[in-house]
Amino acid sequence: MESKAVINTTSPTEKGVLQTAELYNYVMETSVYPREHQCLKELRAITSTHPRAVMGTSPDVGQFMALLLKTINAKKTIEIGVLTGYSLLLTALTIPDDGEITAIDVNRSWYEIGLPTIDKAGVKHKINFIESEALPVLDQLLKDPENKGSFDFAFVDADKKNYANYHGRVLELLKPGGIAVYDNTFWAGTVAMDEGLVPESKLPSRKALIEFNKYIAGDARVEISQIPLGDGITVCRRN
Ligand SMILES: C[S@@+](CC[C@H](N)C(=O)[O-])C[C@H]1O[C@@H](n2cnc3c(N)ncnc32)[C@H](O)[C@@H]1O
Numbered sequence: 001m002e003s004k005a006v007i008n009t010t011s012p013t014e015k016g017v018l019q020t021a022e023l024y025n026y027v028m029e030t031s032v033y034p035r036e037h038q039c040l041k042e043l044r045a046i047t048s049t050h051p052r053a054v055m056g057t058s059p060d061v062g063q064f065m066a067l068l069l070k071t072i073n074a075k076k077t078i079e080i081g082v083l084t085g086y087s088l089l090l091t092a093l094t095i096p097d098d099g100e101i102t103a104i105d106v107n108r109s110w111y112e113i114g115l116p117t118i119d120k121a122g123v124k125h126k127i128n129f130i131e132s133e134a135l136p137v138l139d140q141l142l143k144d145p146e147n148k149g150s151f152d153f154a155f156v157d158a159d160k161k162n163y164a165n166y167h168g169r170v171l172e173l174l175k176p177g178g179i180a181v182y183d184n185t186f187w188a189g190t191v192a193m194d195e196g197l198v199p200e201s202k203l204p205s206r207k208a209l210i211e212f213n214k215y216i217a218g219d220a221r222v223e224i225s226q227i228p229l230g231d232g233i234t235v236c237r238r239n
């Protein structure tokens with residue numbers, strides 16, 4: 001059995017938005033952990049000792065991403081924000097053998113922590129990892145007309161202040177009908193809290209996410225749904 005999630009419903013800093021910790025643990029133990037690939041479990045265990053482990057994608061978000069990827073038969077995907085590669089491995093395990101993932105992160109050394117597990121899972125050949133700030137890479141991709149409208153799926157999980165900047169570029173890369181998923185759009189519940197109650201360290205990303213959530217809600221180019229999984233995800237379908 002996996003270790004229990006601790007959700008203190010009075011704390012804005014814990015992940016998970018269900019009514020109780022018991023319900024969250026029930027969902028994880030009933031529906032998520034039993035179906036999680038062994039290599040994803042291994043990667044989570046490895047990442048748990050990383051100083052930035054808190055940033056790792058939640059397995060319940062991963063499971064939902066896999067459902068979306070399968071539903072749209074995604075083959076060509078892009079990921080912004082890799083850390084040790086949980087969402088990357090999840091994507092690589094889900095898309096077909098000739099699928100391709102462009103994965104961007106400013107820090108290659110964190111990706112390399114997960115690479116042996118990705119290799120063991122037999123899916124490394126699907127990944128093109130680019131160590132860089134994401135914005136210039138997206139701009140470079142968009143210079144090639146063949147890339148425009150060619151991606152099936154995007155996962156955005158990097159610096160929150162750039163989500164709106166990523167969105168315009170990601171939409172140009174996605175096919176009509178393509179899906180983009182933005183992680184952390186609840187930002188530990190702080191997007192709906194009085195500013196005075198929010199820990200100072202969370203304020204800059206909170207401001208960016210509040211603006212992003214408003215912006216995307218008014219964007220007629222996409223259908224959206226903000227979903228209470230993990231730290232909140234926003235799923236967009238390019239019209
Ligand atoms: C939340 S973590 C990603 C978690 C990952 N999706 C997972 O499955 O565990 C955010 C990552 O974004 C990267 N990052 C932050 N700012 C970035 C930027 N401007 N361009 C590219 N990567 C960035 C960080 O190095 C970090 O690894």
Ligand SMILES: O=c1cc(-c2ccc(O)cc2)oc2c(O)c(O)ccc12
Binds near residue numbers: 057160183231
């Ligand atoms: O605590 C965090 C911090 C980040 C984060 C902050 C600033 C950046 O430039 C990139 C990432 O991201 C997180 C995240 O994605 C998550 O799921 C939980 C916590 C954090």
